[in-house]
Amino acid sequence: MISLIEPVSAAAIAVVFRGEQLSLPTAFGMGVLLTAVAAPAVTEPRSAVATPSATASAPD
Secondary structure: OHHHHHHHHHHHHHHHHHOOOOOOHHHHHHHHHHHHHHHHHHHHHHHOOOHHHHOOOOOO
């Protein structure tokens, strides 16, 4: 899932450091990818999130 951020960061770096123009389709695509990455984190129920105590193994 995190690999979806690579094209977004590449486009942002090109705009900031190289002065590239950000077209409307590119901006829309960046928004779609960011939404695809953020949506599962927002919609996932809190009870499904693992806590450190729940994932720790029992001592031997």
